[in-house]
Amino acid sequence: MTNSIMLVESLDVQNWTYILVGVTFAIYIGIAIWSRANSTKEFYVAGAGVSPLANGMATAADWMSAASFISMAGIISFAGYDGAVYLMGWTGGYVLLALLLAPYLRKFGKFTVPDFIGDRYYSKTARIVAVFCALLVSFTYVAGQMRGVGIVFSRFLEVDINTGVIIGMLIVLFYAVLGGMKGITYTQVAQYCVLIFAFMVPAIFISIQMTGNPIPQLGFGGELADGSGTYLLDKLDGLSTELGFAEYTEGSKSLIDVFAITLALMVGTAGLPHVIVRFFTVKRVKDARKSAGIALLLIVLLYTTAPAVAVFARTNMIETVSNQPYAGVPEWFKKWETTELIVFTDKNNDGIMQYVADESKNELVVDRDIMVLANPEIANLPNWVIALVAAGGLAAALSTAAGLLLVISASVSHDLIKKIVRPSISEKGELVAARLSAVGAVCVAGYFGINPPGFVAAVVALAFGLAAASFFPAIILGIFYKRMNKEGAIAGMVVGIVAMLFYMIKYKLGWFDDVLPNKSEWWFGISPEGFGAVAMVLNFLVSIVIMKFTPEPPKDVQEIVEHIRIPSGAGEATH
Amino acid sequence: MTKNNAKAYWKENIKYVIILLLIWFLVSYGAGIIFKDALNSIKLGGFKLGFWFAQQGSMYVFVILIFVYVRLMNKLDKKYGYDE
Numbered sequence: 001m002t003n004s005i006m007l008v009e010s011l012d013v014q015n016w017t018y019i020l021v022g023v024t025f026a027i028y029i030g031i032a033i034w035s036r037a038n039s040t041k042e043f044y045v046a047g048a049g050v051s052p053l054a055n056g057m058a059t060a061a062d063w064m065s066a067a068s069f070i071s072m073a074g075i076i077s078f079a080g081y082d083g084a085v086y087l088m089g090w091t092g093g094y095v096l097l098a099l100l101l102a103p104y105l106r107k108f109g110k111f112t113v114p115d116f117i118g119d120r121y122y123s124k125t126a127r128i129v130a131v132f133c134a135l136l137v138s139f140t141y142v143a144g145q146m147r148g149v150g151i152v153f154s155r156f157l158e159v160d161i162n163t164g165v166i167i168g169m170l171i172v173l174f175y176a177v178l179g180g181m182k183g184i185t186y187t188q189v190a191q192y193c194v195l196i197f198a199f200m201v202p203a204i205f206i207s208i209q210m211t212g213n214p215i216p217q218l219g220f221g222g223e224l225a226d227g228s229g230t231y232l233l234d235k236l237d238g239l240s241t242e243l244g245f246a247e248y249t250e251g252s253k254s255l256i257d258v259f260a261i262t263l264a265l266m267v268g269t270a271g272l273p274h275v276i277v278r279f280f281t282v283k284r285v286k287d288a289r290k291s292a293g294i295a296l297l298l299i300v301l302l303y304t305t306a307p308a309v310a311v312f313a314r315t316n317m318i319e320t321v322s323n324q325p326y327a328g329v330p331e332w333f334k335k336w337e338t339t340e341l342i343v344f345t346d347k348n349n350d351g352i353m354q355y356v357a358d359e360s361k362n363e364l365v366v367d368r369d370i371m372v373l374a375n376p377e378i379a380n381l382p383n384w385v386i387a388l389v390a391a392g393g394l395a396a397a398l399s400t401a402a403g404l405l406l407v408i409s410a411s412v413s414h415d416l417i418k419k420i421v422r423p424s425i426s427e428k429g430e431l432v433a434a435r436l437s438a439v440g441a442v443c444v445a446g447y448f449g450i451n452p453p454g455f456v457a458a459v460v461a462l463a464f465g466l467a468a469a470s471f472f473p474a475i476i477l478g479i480f481y482k483r484m485n486k487e488g489a490i491a492g493m494v495v496g497i498v499a500m501l502f503y504m505i506k507y508k509l510g511w512f513d514d515v516l517p518n519k520s521e522w523w524f525g526i527s528p529e530g531f532g533a534v535a536m537v538l539n540f541l542v543s544i545v546i547m548k549f550t551p552e553p554p555k556d557v558q559e560i561v562e563h564i565r566i567p568s569g570a571g572e573a574t575h
Numbered sequence: 576m577t578k579n580n581a582k583a584y585w586k587e588n589i590k591y592v593i594i595l596l597l598i599w600f601l602v603s604y605g606a607g608i609i610f611k612d613a614l615n616s617i618k619l620g621g622f623k624l625g626f627w628f629a630q631q632g633s634m635y636v637f638v639i640l641i642f643v644y645v646r647l648m649n650k651l652d653k654k655y656g657y658d659e
Contacts, residue, residue: 076630081611081626081629081630083630084607084608084626084629084630087629087630087633087634088603088607088629088633088634091633091634091637092599092603092633092637094637094641095595095596095599095637095640095641098641098644098645099592099595099596099640099641099644100592103648217631220621220622220631221619221620221621221622221627222620222621223621231620231621232621233621233622233623233626234621249615249623249626255608255609258608259604259608259609262603262604262608263604284659286645286648286649286652286658286659289641289644289645289648290645292641293638293641293642293644293645296637296638296641297638300634300635300637300638303634304630304631304634304635307630307631562581565581565584565585565588566581566584566657567648567652567657567659568652568657568658568659569659
């Protein structure tokens with residue numbers, strides 16, 4: 001007993017990380033071997049036989065990416081109230097999914113989102129536009145994930161970022177190519193358990209330390225544990241204004257922009273192909289509804305903890321560094337300084353760290369990712385907890401990457417090859433094509449992970465805008481508006497995506513002008529992140545106007561619409 | 576008959592969806608964004624109420640809304656004979 005305790009205490013962070021990452025990777029590979037896919041139906045939709053609970057867990061892991069796990073709490077801790085756009089935006093979309101999309105798409109019972117668009121709008125053009133949108137959205141998103149894998153590896157295991165990307169590629173390659181959707185689903189179930197445990201353990205410890213309450217969601221609104229009787233949030237509001245920042249609970253974005261970004265993220269979430277396709281994997285329509293509920297419950301567990309972590313970390317950080325002598329900084333500060341995630345420049349040479357809102361006087365630059373990555377160290381938690389965060393970050397990044405890669409490979413092998421280029425291809429041939437496209441997709445994603453083009457980071461957040469501007473209206477109208485025809489839907493998708501791309505390129509990337517245009521030039525004061533909401537409305541309007549002037553869809557298509565509105569009999573439908 | 580059955584089922588479904596989405600809108604865009612400043616004058620423990628809705632409350636309501644919809648629809652499926 002004493003020996004084992006000594007062993008546990010003597011292992012350093014590095015060794016713990018190797019052990020935990022090694023064990024979790026072995027589990028993922030074991031699951032992949034156990035759940036090989038033998039048919040295209042298994043490869044694309046896991047044989048449509050996944051239980052609602054397993055699908056809920058898989059959806060939650062699929063959904064929560066490296067960004068949710070590593071960056072979100074940090075972003076919120078710097079944005080204060082404004083961080084709510086991500087919290088509400090990335091959860092509210094599931095209500096739309098459960099009420100407006102998932103049941104009907106499951107009843108429709110095909111393999112991909114372009115399948116629905118192509119059949120419902122009886123048109124190859126519609127299918128090709130949808131494939132283009134799916135690839136555009138998924139590739140921008142997946143590059144960020146591979147980079148995330150590399151970053152976690154490099155920070156915790158001190159390997160090169162590129163080596164980290166390659167290790168991540170090999171693991172994903174193995175289980176995505178072998179198991180397809182079936183392999184991915186069950187690895188995602190395991191990955192959810194790893195990532196939620198890794199996120200909650202440090203959060204609970206820190207909540208107890210700061211507020212005496214083991215539930216972070218309550219500690220968030222509780223009194224400080226120091227016996228002063230001050231509420232944590234009041235304390236942080238005070239600290240923030242003292243240093244010249246906006247009050248933490250107030251934020252600084254305009255109301256209309258907060259509204260637009262939240263809407264764009266919600267609708268974008270409901271339009272993301274890798275999320276939608278998860279609902280094709282359950283048996284019945286009622287399972288699709290239920291698994292959306294379970295998925296959101298599991299997501300909300302992390303999403304309601306993140307803003308609490310943000311407040312704990314922000315308060316902790318300000319108290320540890322603000323106006324403290326640089327000579328006396330704690331161990332973790334030095335460690336993260338070497339990775340340049342914290343940079344201190346003593347502008348007035350007084351040896352004291354001034355952390356203030358005023359750029360010209362501020363001496364400390366803190367990377368937002370530190371709020372989650374360094375949290376266990378700041379709170380003096382044991383080494384195994386620090387290592388756990390690394391395993392959790394990898395689980396989050398790998399699960400999302402795998403889901404996206406599957407959408408990409410299905411778009412190529414099913415939507416392009418089977419449905420457009422070579423409809424005569426055999427079942428076996430399509431399965432081979434699916435596996436080869438998965439290999440191709442992993443290589444492209446890995447390439448972008450190793451050589452990230454400068455604009456990837458800027459564009460990832462906009463993947464939601466693109467999904468909102470393209471798929472969401474086409475799918476909603478396809479289900480709820482029988483009269484909607486191919487002319488309207490295609491025109492709507494094209495106008496929506498072009499408007500979104502235009503706004504993004506002009507106001508986010510600044511490629512049209514010599515310098516990035518000023519915020520004051522934004523239309524209606526809406527940022528590029530929020531413009532997806534405008535582009536979505538534009539898509540709806542264009543679709544409806546064009547539809548009014550063009551012929552109604554054929555009778556058999558109208559019958560499809562009536563058919564998908566009735567929940568029973570989903571089991572029979574296949575390709 | 577089956578056609579009328581399907582129509583009636585659809586009508587009730589739409590009614591549920593509209594009511595639930597109204598609540599969805601009110602807690603997030605209403606309480607969390609538009610009326611945030613007004614609600615912030617009320618305090619819930621250490622939370623200002625508008626802030627709480629934006630960073631906690633609306634998410635809890637979202638989860639409840641989906642499970643309510645699941646229940647309502649399971650009942651509706653049975654009522655119209657679409658249960659399986």
